Amino acid sequence: MDFYNRLNYSLGNEDWNVEEQALCIKPNDYIICVTASGDRPLHLLLTDCAKVFSIDMNAIQTYLLELKMAAIALLDYEAYLAFLGCTESRHRENTFQQLKPHLSTNARNHWERHKKMIKKGILYQGRVERLTKVASKLFKIVRFQKIKTLLSFDDIALQQDYVGTAWDTKAFRKFFEFILNPNMMKFILNDPGIISYIDDSIHPGHYIYQRMLNYLNNHLAKKSALIQLVLTGKIQKNAYLPYLTFEGYQKIRVNLHKLQFQTSNIIDFLNHTEPAQFDAFSMSDIASYMSQQNFNQLLIGIYKTAKPSARFCVRKLMSNHITPDELLEHFERDTQLEHKLENEESNFVYRFMVGNVRKRE
Numbered sequence: 001m002d003f004y005n006r007l008n009y010s011l012g013n014e015d016w017n018v019e020e021q022a023l024c025i026k027p028n029d030y031i032i033c034v035t036a037s038g039d040r041p042l043h044l045l046l047t048d049c050a051k052v053f054s055i056d057m058n059a060i061q062t063y064l065l066e067l068k069m070a071a072i073a074l075l076d077y078e079a080y081l082a083f084l085g086c087t088e089s090r091h092r093e094n095t096f097q098q099l100k101p102h103l104s105t106n107a108r109n110h111w112e113r114h115k116k117m118i119k120k121g122i123l124y125q126g127r128v129e130r131l132t133k134v135a136s137k138l139f140k141i142v143r144f145q146k147i148k149t150l151l152s153f154d155d156i157a158l159q160q161d162y163v164g165t166a167w168d169t170k171a172f173r174k175f176f177e178f179i180l181n182p183n184m185m186k187f188i189l190n191d192p193g194i195i196s197y198i199d200d201s202i203h204p205g206h207y208i209y210q211r212m213l214n215y216l217n218n219h220l221a222k223k224s225a226l227i228q229l230v231l232t233g234k235i236q237k238n239a240y241l242p243y244l245t246f247e248g249y250q251k252i253r254v255n256l257h258k259l260q261f262q263t264s265n266i267i268d269f270l271n272h273t274e275p276a277q278f279d280a281f282s283m284s285d286i287a288s289y290m291s292q293q294n295f296n297q298l299l300i301g302i303y304k305t306a307k308p309s310a311r312f313c314v315r316k317l318m319s320n321h322i323t324p325d326e327l328l329e330h331f332e333r334d335t336q337l338e339h340k341l342e343n344e345e346s347n348f349v350y351r352f353m354v355g356n357v358r359k360r361e
Helices: 016-023 039-044 059-074 077-084 092-102 105-113 115-120 127-150 156-167 170-179 182-188 204-216 225-232 246-258 266-271 292-305 335-344
Strands: 030-034 051-056 259-263 278-282 306-316 331-333 351-357
Touching: 016 039, 016 278, 016 306, 016 335, 030 039, 030 266, 039 051, 039 059, 039 259, 051 059, 051 266, 059 077, 059 092, 059 105, 059 246, 059 259, 077 092, 077 246, 092 105, 092 115, 105 115, 127 156, 127 225, 156 204, 170 204, 246 259, 266 292, 292 306, 335 351
Parallel strands: 030 051, 030 278, 051 259, 278 306
Antiparallel strands: 306 351, 331 351
């Protein structure tokens, strides 16, 4: 199935605490973001912004955002978690009947055709989430006790010692290099963001393994939703993303009216938007899905629609697009903050391009 006609991501894997530092959202800001799993626009509603515009060219990802919004708006917290799949439930199909009238016609029709996903808990039904569940079963076969131990630590010094003596083995490194080689990823994932624009200097297995080690030597494994997802297939309460916590659910619920969404190519959307509209740009790792030429067009669109001193956050998975010379002076990067965010990001695979758009008042 074509990448843009399937549910690719159902659970966000980007650290909101890092994103918040990058964007420094102020009261009454207008923000534009990429929809993906819907987690990003929901997290932006934790701020005192004026409006969030969420854009994705995959309509199914838009339908997922609609579904999550309806669940937050209409369900109490426990029912909300149960419907999404955080906790056990036999009543998700009945709950969906309650949410259906509050969805757009296209979203309603789509989820009617995919009730099996609803029944299983939509939070884990994206292609990536289903593949990580398979991977977690393999990990459990060969490393069950080690996974249990790694996720038990509350002391970073003890975890560091364990990682150095028991977790980081030659065999485990080789496994990562094998499973994450480009040919294997192309066969398993068929995700253009991972296989199409990899920097030639990056060897995926080695790169991701080293970034994982860096994270484990500085942060508790149990606090990373990505680590829990890959090693166990699910995330536990101690790694819940903010929109899954009670406090986050409450804050987002009262701010849902600030969120607008649209299925569109974001470059086209920016090209058809009036100049100087946005105070912040949350672009995820969208560059990973773009050629250098399209990335240039994205930056042109950001510059055009940015208010003076607007903030931007662009993540990089394994791509390494450059900012063209003619735009360098307009994108003032904060390299010190970029390094800080890379070291703190609980989804340790990303590098960052963050800073301010320089343009005259």
